Amino acid sequence: MSDYVIETHGLTRYYGGKCVVDTLDLKVPRGSIFGFLGRNGAGKSTTIRMLLGLVEPTRGSATILGHDCQNLPPVARERIGYLAEGHHVYGWMTVGECGRFQSSFYKHWNQSIFDGVVDHFNLDRKAKAGDLSRGQRAGLCLAMTMAPEPELLILDDPALGLDPVARRSLLQSMIYVTRRSDRTILFSSHLLAEVERVADYVAVLDYGVLRASCPLEMFRERVRQFSLRFDGVTPQLPGIPGLLQAFRAAGEISLTIANYDARSEELLRSLQPVAFEEVPLSLEDAFISYLGERGEKSFFLDQAPEKPEALETVAVVDEEKLP
Amino acid sequence: MKAMIWKELRECGTWAVLAGAVWCIFNYFGYHTMFSTEDVIRDPLRIWEGKIILNVVLGAVAGGMLGVIQILPELRRDQWAFLLHRPASATTLFAGKAIAGILMLIAIISISEAFGYYLLRFHLKLEIVSFWYLAVAVSIGILAGAVFYFSAVIAALRPAKVFGSRLLSLITALAIVVVLFLQPSFWQVLLCTVLCLIGLVLAAQSCFEAKGEYRRMKTVGRVALGSTLLAGGSIFGMGVIAFLSALVPRGFVATYFDSHNLEPYSGSYYRSDYYNLYDQFMDSQYYSYSVAYDLGRNVSMQMLKNTREVRAETRTAVVTKPAYRQYGRYIKRKEEDDIFSYYDTVGKRIVFYSMENRRIIGYSGPNGYYDVNHIPADGSAQFSGELLSDAGGNYLCFTDAVFQVDSSGRQIKRLIDGEADQPFQNVVPVNVGKIQRFWVVKSNAIEQYDAEGKRLLSVPLGPEERDGQYIGAVSVDADKHFLWFGRITKTWPGVHHLDSKCAEVTGTGKVLSRFEIDFGEQEGDIVVPFNMMFAGVVWPMLRNDTHLLSQQNWVVIDQLYGVFYRASDIVVSINTLIAAICLSVMSAWLFARRARLKLSLCCLWMGLTLLFGAVALIGLLALYPWPGHLACGQCKKLRDIENEECPHCHVPWPRPQRDGTEIISRDFQSHALASGGQE
Numbered sequence A: 001m002s003d004y005v006i007e008t009h010g011l012t013r014y015y016g017g018k019c020v021v022d023t024l025d026l027k028v029p030r031g032s033i034f035g036f037l038g039r040n041g042a043g044k045s046t047t048i049r050m051l052l053g054l055v056e057p058t059r060g061s062a063t064i065l066g067h068d069c070q071n072l073p074p075v076a077r078e079r080i081g082y083l084a085e086g087h088h089v090y091g092w093m094t095v096g097e098c099g100r101f102q103s104s105f106y107k108h109w110n111q112s113i114f115d116g117v118v119d120h121f122n123l124d125r126k127a128k129a130g131d132l133s134r135g136q137r138a139g140l141c142l143a144m145t146m147a148p149e150p151e152l153l154i155l156d157d158p159a160l161g162l163d164p165v166a167r168r169s170l171l172q173s174m175i176y177v178t179r180r181s182d183r184t185i186l187f188s189s190h191l192l193a194e195v196e197r198v199a200d201y202v203a204v205l206d207y208g209v210l211r212a213s214c215p216l217e218m219f220r221e222r223v224r225q226f227s228l229r230f231d232g233v234t235p236q237l238p239g240i241p242g243l244l245q246a247f248r249a250a251g252e253i254s255l256t257i258a259n260y261d262a263r264s265e266e267l268l269r270s271l272q273p274v275a276f277e278e279v280p281l282s283l284e285d286a287f288i289s290y291l292g293e294r295g296e297k298s299f300f301l302d303q304a305p306e307k308p309e310a311l312e313t314v315a316v317v318d319e320e321k322l323p
Numbered sequence B: 001m002k003a004m005i006w007k008e009l010r011e012c013g014t015w016a017v018l019a020g021a022v023w024c025i026f027n028y029f030g031y032h033t034m035f036s037t038e039d040v041i042r043d044p045l046r047i048w049e050g051k052i053i054l055n056v057v058l059g060a061v062a063g064g065m066l067g068v069i070q071i072l073p074e075l076r077r078d079q080w081a082f083l084l085h086r087p088a089s090a091t092t093l094f095a096g097k098a099i100a101g102i103l104m105l106i107a108i109i110s111i112s113e114a115f116g117y118y119l120l121r122f123h124l125k126l127e128i129v130s131f132w133y134l135a136v137a138v139s140i141g142i143l144a145g146a147v148f149y150f151s152a153v154i155a156a157l158r159p160a161k162v163f164g165s166r167l168l169s170l171i172t173a174l175a176i177v178v179v180l181f182l183q184p185s186f187w188q189v190l191l192c193t194v195l196c197l198i199g200l201v202l203a204a205q206s207c208f209e210a211k212g213e214y215r216r217m218k219t220v221g222r223v224a225l226g227s228t229l230l231a232g233g234s235i236f237g238m239g240v241i242a243f244l245s246a247l248v249p250r251g252f253v254a255t256y257f258d259s260h261n262l263e264p265y266s267g268s269y270y271r272s273d274y275y276n277l278y279d280q281f282m283d284s285q286y287y288s289y290s291v292a293y294d295l296g297r298n299v300s301m302q303m304l305k306n307t308r309e310v311r312a313e314t315r316t317a318v319v320t321k322p323a324y325r326q327y328g329r330y331i332k333r334k335e336e337d338d339i340f341s342y343y344d345t346v347g348k349r350i351v352f353y354s355m356e357n358r359r360i361i362g363y364s365g366p367n368g369y370y371d372v373n374h375i376p377a378d379g380s381a382q383f384s385g386e387l388l389s390d391a392g393g394n395y396l397c398f399t400d401a402v403f404q405v406d407s408s409g410r411q412i413k414r415l416i417d418g419e420a421d422q423p424f425q426n427v428v429p430v431n432v433g434k435i436q437r438f439w440v441v442k443s444n445a446i447e448q449y450d451a452e453g454k455r456l457l458s459v460p461l462g463p464e465e466r467d468g469q470y471i472g473a474v475s476v477d478a479d480k481h482f483l484w485f486g487r488i489t490k491t492w493p494g495v496h497h498l499d500s501k502c503a504e505v506t507g508t509g510k511v512l513s514r515f516e517i518d519f520g521e522q523e524g525d526i527v528v529p530f531n532m533m534f535a536g537v538v539w540p541m542l543r544n545d546t547h548l549l550s551q552q553n554w555v556v557i558d559q560l561y562g563v564f565y566r567a568s569d570i571v572v573s574i575n576t577l578i579a580a581i582c583l584s585v586m587s588a589w590l591f592a593r594r595a596r597l598k599l600s601l602c603c604l605w606m607g608l609t610l611l612f613g614a615v616a617l618i619g620l621l622a623l624y625p626w627p628g629h630l631a632c633g634q635c636k637k638l639r640d641i642e643n644e645e646c647p648h649c650h651v652p653w654p655r656p657q658r659d660g661t662e663i664i665s666r667d668f669q670s671h672a673l674a675s676g677g678q679e
Helices: A045-050 A072-077 A093-103 A112-121 A134-146 A166-177 A192-198 A216-222 A262-269 A282-290 B004-036 B036-044 B046-075 B075-082 B090-123 B132-159 B165-182 B185-208 B218-248 B525-535 B555-565 B569-596 B599-612 B615-625 B671-676
Strands: A003-017 A018-024 A027-029 A033-038 A059-064 A080-082 A152-156 A184-188 A201-206 A210-213 A223-229 A243-249 A253-259 A275-279 A296-299 A311-312 B252-256 B270-279 B285-294 B299-304 B330-332 B339-344 B351-354 B361-367 B367-373 B387-388 B395-398 B401-405 B412-417 B426-431 B434-442 B445-450 B453-461 B470-477 B481-494 B495-506 B510-515 B629-630 B638-642
Touching: A003 A045, A003 A184, A018 A045, A018 A210, A018 B036, A033 A045, A033 A192, A033 A282, A033 B395, A045 A059, A045 A152, A045 A184, A059 A243, A072 A080, A093 A112, A093 A134, A093 B004, A112 A134, A112 A166, A134 A152, A134 A166, A166 A192, A192 A282, A201 A216, A201 A282, A201 B569, A210 A282, A216 A223, A216 A282, A223 A282, A253 A282, A253 B453, B004 B046, B004 B090, B046 B075, B046 B090, B046 B132, B046 B165, B075 B090, B090 B132, B090 B185, B132 B165, B132 B185, B132 B218, B165 B218, B185 B218, B218 B615, B387 B426, B395 B426, B395 B569, B395 B599, B412 B434, B453 B495, B569 B599, B569 B615
Parallel strands: A033 A184, A033 A201, A080 A152, A152 A184, A243 A296, A296 A311
Antiparallel strands: A003 A018, A003 A027, A003 A059, A201 A210, A223 A253, A223 A275, A243 A253, B252 B270, B270 B285, B285 B299, B330 B339, B339 B351, B351 B361, B361 B367, B387 B395, B395 B401, B401 B412, B426 B434, B434 B445, B445 B453, B470 B481, B481 B495, B495 B510, B629 B638
């Protein structure tokens, strides 16, 4: 048995002439909770749909639970739970009917899990699915997805549009299903606090290109921010490998760097700052820095470095001129 | 699958019930306005044809509606994923949907038909209602509905880019239903529908599996969908050309051999075939041209205008059974009489029906008339053979016997008895100098009988003559007859030849001579390649060589074909021919280049397209994928986005550029990444 439940090899997808997923090589370890991150339109949902055989890749291949994703047999689908981002249910069915309808397709259907999640979300079994709130509908979908006890749970932005309480309920339910050690969860999300709370691994997709795929801790370690203070004018920055962002303020440069190492530190110290300190980053900060605009930014127009293509003026605030 | 059927029935059942209810209301008003008064009194049997037309329309509308409402709401991205991602194959899910759709269709038509039956039988008090015809009406509606259902599924699933091209499958369905309706026999309708449905179901199922994406389909599905759409496109094109042709001040020739519709005539020995020429700029009238042949001298006489006056023909011995949509062929009624009689093809007896109280009052069988309350239970009141002809109501010619019927229809006299092993293929009453004769066609002989049932002559048929589709007999006088055997043979695809043989026989049946009449080819040389190109385009059901399924629909089809290849204006034909050749060959070239085929393969497909027309184009599209193309970063030439390697410079696609910010754990690195990624 492979250590990975999902493996993609050069997975590529074009829509017309636009490449939305570019040569994706992704591995999802068995038994992990894998956060799949990226901005809107990064290609996360397309990747998930390709993994489930709902969209055909233009190039490359992928296996999921050892099966070619384009020819997933029903037995493989039974082992994969999928919660689409729209939390779709048939609105005319009652909650109970949704469960019965879904259960009729599965050989292994754990009614107690379905009941447990439905109760967790306080759903009335006679209520029409179309009358449920968005959070309740998400709960119903999760119940239907989890009740077959899938080996692999793929959740496409499951918390989208949910209020914090519903999000927390969803998270708790997800944690509930991971009690089985061999169960894997791949979920895409924008809510980084939730990702930080549960994920073991993260992968970051940016404009269809895989930028990061590693354990969560590693991602945190590799994306670091430093604050460099200078007397007088801030110097021009040398070419720093892995530089994500540089904010230039009066006598200070804030740098966010990926893959920070000894050489990076040497380059920074060569600028001879009067103060050199690391700023702790949350996952959200690290993620935003990682996927945000690259290059230097300045808070002062008059001290803007001569790099127009990398320069972005964010605000015109001169602290020294403030009363 | 059960759950899927249940879900579909629950989801769309309301629409089905609503459609059934609407149709019941339509039935109610329809029967009252169309059938309840004068029409019924004038010809109550016509109600069946009307009912079948209504059911075909209902079935088409209901089937199309169900196909669309079962598919369109599911097409939202998430909903489609929710539908498909479950432990069941796409085929199973499609089958569940389709079975539910057909069940609902049956329910809609059955509900409305049951209501219609109630209206006719108990409200309008028409005892003429027969369960067999009710079943036929329901069945024909369901068949038409099924054709439209799967076509609508295709239309709903297919992501058509060209405006209106979604409707192509529905145009195909419309054509199929029209052609099916024109079939003379219900079993032919059933067979043709099943054949058409196989293609439509395959196309719909492939569309469902691939969500309408042609390139994701299997080859069988591509061929089925391609054929369906091409048929729709061809029929649409035919319609456009027919419309444009009607605007051009020239006639088109609709050729048919209509001689069996002429009144029996004898006394001359000409054979004529009729060509109707329509020219709307000439008094908006139909003109008939004819080639007449002097059978005795075996030469073509002349081209005669309006030769219907000549009447130089006996009836040909084509069996013309009543179509399935006709209740019966033998109808006898005097205007002042309130009782009319008709032959019931199911009950195999003459039915006497009182218009006054709208009840059946009696039956006539081979042994005479029976009151409705005194019908023998042993079946002796029924005719045993199939009715072949009725000779204006005076004779009933069956496959096993010929009966004479009196003016009231109640006195039946057996005239000619057949043999059990030699059933009559046709019986044609003719007048020889006011004296009634019967030409009886058997599988091995043609015989003539007089009005008393006495056999006058018998001419054995040779092997080739037995295969004749059309057999004519011309009686010059009592001692001289000409027998004509016609058979349409195919010399080229779409080009037909009338193989025509004659025999001159004496009054005792002795064959004096045998000779052939050359009627020539049906088409001129100039249109042969043009015809070949379109031979593959036309849906098989529209081909006039489908007479194996239906021996009589070719007349209709020839008129359609005539639009294309019988244009009298040669210039138009040549222009169209050149344009069509160029279009086909250019399409093949473009398709083949688009599929990145080698030059030799491109040329091969162009040649195949030249020879086989659109069939070759379908094959090309079905066999090769239709990928997108982008300029190669290395050689700047277009390359297929699906292939890893550029066909020109053999360079693989560049991997995404790396800027040192990538964080890829060593465990997750592929070989390609390992060299350039960070760890």
